[in-house]
Amino acid sequence: MSQQFHGVGVTPGRVVGRVRQMPAPVWEPHAQVDIPAGVTAESEAERIRAASKAVQAELKARAAATAGDARGVLEATALMAADPMLVKGAVKLLDPAGDGGPRTAERAVWESGAAVAERLRGLGGYMAERAADVLDVRSRIVAELRGLPAPGIPVSDTPFILAAEDLAPADTATLDPARVIALITSGGGPQSHTAILARALGLPAVVAAEGVDRIEDGTEVYVDGAAGRVTTEPGPAEADAARAWATQSATLAQFAGDSRLADGHPVPLLANVGTGKDAAAAAAAGAEGVGLLRTEFCFLDRDTEPTIAEQVEAYGAVFAQFPHKKVVIRTLDAGADKPLPFLTNADEPNPALGVRGYRTDRTTPGVLARQLEAIAAAEAEHDADVWVMAPMIATAEEAAAFTEMARDAGLKTAGVMVEVPSAALTASHVLAHADFASLGTNDLTQYAMAADRMLGPLAALNDPWQPAVLKLIKATCDGADEAALATGTAKPVGVCGEAAADPALAVVLVGLGVTTLSMSPRALAGVAAVLATVTVADAQRLAAQALAAPSAQAARDTARAHLPILDKLGL
Ligand code: PEP
Numbered sequence: 358m359s360q361q362f363h364g365v366g367v368t369p370g371r372v373v374g375r376v377r378q379m380p381a382p383v384w385e386p387h388a389q390v391d392i393p394a395g396v397t398a399e400s401e402a403e404r405i406r407a408a409s410k411a412v413q414a415e416l417k418a419r420a421a422a423t424a425g426d427a428r429g430v431l432e433a434t435a436l437m438a439a440d441p442m443l444v445k446g447a448v449k450l451l452d453p454a455g456d457g458g459p460r461t462a463e464r465a466v467w468e469s470g471a472a473v474a475e476r477l478r479g480l481g482g483y484m485a486e487r488a489a490d491v492l493d494v495r496s497r498i499v500a501e502l503r504g505l506p507a508p509g510i511p512v513s514d515t516p517f518i519l520a521a522e523d524l525a526p527a528d529t530a531t532l533d534p535a536r537v538i539a540l541i542t543s544g545g546g547p548q549s550h551t552a553i554l555a556r557a558l559g560l561p562a563v564v565a566a567e568g569v570d571r572i573e574d575g576t577e578v579y580v581d582g583a584a585g586r587v588t589t590e591p592g593p594a595e596a597d598a599a600r601a602w603a604t605q606s607a608t609l610a611q612f613a614g615d616s617r618l619a620d621g622h623p624v625p626l627l628a629n630v631g632t633g634k635d636a637a638a639a640a641a642a643g644a645e646g647v648g649l650l651r652t653e654f655c656f657l658d659r660d661t662e663p664t665i666a667e668q669v670e671a672y673g674a675v676f677a678q679f680p681h682k683k684v685v686i687r688t689l690d691a692g693a694d695k696p697l698p699f700l701t702n703a704d705e706p707n708p709a710l711g712v713r714g715y716r717t718d719r720t721t722p723g724v725l726a727r728q729l730e731a732i733a734a735a736e737a738e739h740d741a742d743v744w745v746m747a748p749m750i751a752t753a754e755e756a757a758a759f760t761e762m763a764r765d766a767g768l769k770t771a772g773v774m775v776e777v778p779s780a781a782l783t784a785s786h787v788l789a790h791a792d793f794a795s796l797g798t799n800d801l802t803q804y805a806m807a808a809d810r811m812l813g814p815l816a817a818l819n820d821p822w823q824p825a826v827l828k829l830i831k832a833t834c835d836g837a838d839e840a841a842l843a844t845g846t847a848k849p850v851g852v853c854g855e856a857a858a859d860p861a862l863a864v865v866l867v868g869l870g871v872t873t874l875s876m877s878p879r880a881l882a883g884v885a886a887v888l889a890t891v892t893v894a895d896a897q898r899l900a901a902q903a904l905a906a907p908s909a910q911a912a913r914d915t916a917r918a919h920l921p922i923l924d925k926l927g928l
């Protein structure tokens with residue numbers, strides 16, 4: 358009998374395929390086990406050598422079949438599988454008279470891997486970063502010794518739908534979008550690693566769909582990434598929908614730039630980027646500029662503050678991709694889900710409510726001023742129209758202090774992110790100082806709903822269609838209008854949270870008064886296609902209806918019911 362699983366759709370797309378489950382993580386072998394009769398140190402050593410060779414051969418074969426950055430990652434991992442420190446170290450530990458007594462091959466590999474990783478960490482810098490790779494290889498050898506599938510993304514000659522509880526960032530390097538045609542997870546929320554990865558790759562995905570991690574390997578399912586639905590035993594209707602999507606998705610991959618509503622009203626569509634490489638991809642995808650450069654993404658692997666020269670280079674690489682176009686650069690948003698050791702305190706009991714974003718200027722003064730100096734220096738070297746903004750602004754005083762600092766650094770357009778409800782509710786005062794606002798709907802939703810954005814079980818609360826969130830967005834746009842009247846200067850309000858990438862919500866946002874939308878480049882064409890079917894008056898009507906809805910589901914349903922194009926395009 359056909360079974361349905363309901364979750365949160367994070368990337369649109371309709372596909373039919375067979376499920377492959379992500380293998381379970383490798384558990385630590387017990388230290389105290391009775392070594393069975395007939396098993397000797399020599400026979401265990403032989404098993405270790407054979408397992409290490411098998412893992413190396415498997416990784417080499419995968420590297421040969423892989424292109425791009427992932428190939429290098431796999432080749433390096435293959436070398437590590439035969440690393441004498443790891444393998445000989447494990448064999449040495451098997452000596453029954455040695456330190457700690459006899460061990461199984463699995464336990465010896467586990468301990469040896471831990472010791473090598475520890476040594477690498479002690480060396481610091483680049484070597485320390487290899488510790489995680491050694492632990493990955495260790496897990497692979499232990500899985501091989503147990504006769505279990507290797508951890509990580511399954512290998513398959515035929516395309517498949519990857520099912521998991523959730524994906525770790527380390528799983529993502531080897532995910533090949535030509536093989537994995539959709540992602541479905543029982544855990545994770547709309548901001549989980551799975552969701553972020555799926556959006557970046559444009560893979561249809563459903564998260565927080567309880568039970569999908571128990572679907573048997575090889576089962577055929579239909580995934581509707583827009584509706585957030587997974588169905589087993591798909592019939593002819595699902596097969597037709599998947600076929601139609603295959604043709605449409607090619608069209609939806611093309612964004613021509615210059616996004617406009619049906620009445621010609623422009624709604625520039627910008628890209629969210631983290632690095633120069635992302636920016637190059639965004640420019641190639643037709644983005645009309647950058648609406649959010651997450652500068653902390655340039656330095657996530659750093660435990661010390663980057664120098665001004667390093668920052669100038671990193672930001673300049675983004676500016677260079679968008680000559681004469683707008684690039685909104687955000688100052689470091691360290692903290693909570695994006696800790697930076699040189700700015701954040703790992704011991705805070707409640708990091709999302711802690712010293713993060715702009716607030717770090719209180720505890721670590723100097724870093725922000727140097728960053729603004731670097732941004733101004735990078736701007737001077739390029740032709741991009743650079744706008745700067747601070748994350749996590751909560752009050753008009755903070756907006757005034759930040760914009761003054763930015764102007765002192767020589768930056769002409771200084772604004773704030775509105776992602777704390779207090780800033781939305783006092784937008785007219787905030788925007789009396791700031792030149793513009795950018796709504797960070799990811800955090801605005803988590804703070805309005807008091808629901809951690811990373812948690813799968815809270816996904817339904819963490820929904821930007823929630824009436825409370827829509828009201829905060831409206832309050833921000835109204836506050837911006839008031840500030841514009843009072844100051845005689847336009848105060849544009851953009852959206853750079855994930856909400857902008859939902860084509861139905863994009864229409865509502867425009868109707869609420871938002872002037873630009875920034876998103877993952879993959880979402881540009883779909884959003885543009887839907888915006889092109891409505892006028893400003895249509896968008897305003899839909900916004901009023903969504904705003905009056907009693908629940909997130911009702912708001913979404915009302916808007917979608919008036920946008921038949923969504924169903925036609927499978928969005
Ligand atoms: C947001 O909060 O919506 C946002 C865009 O910022 P980040 O996701 O980086 O916190």
Ligand code: MG
Nearest residue numbers: 776797799800
């Ligand atoms: Mg945020």
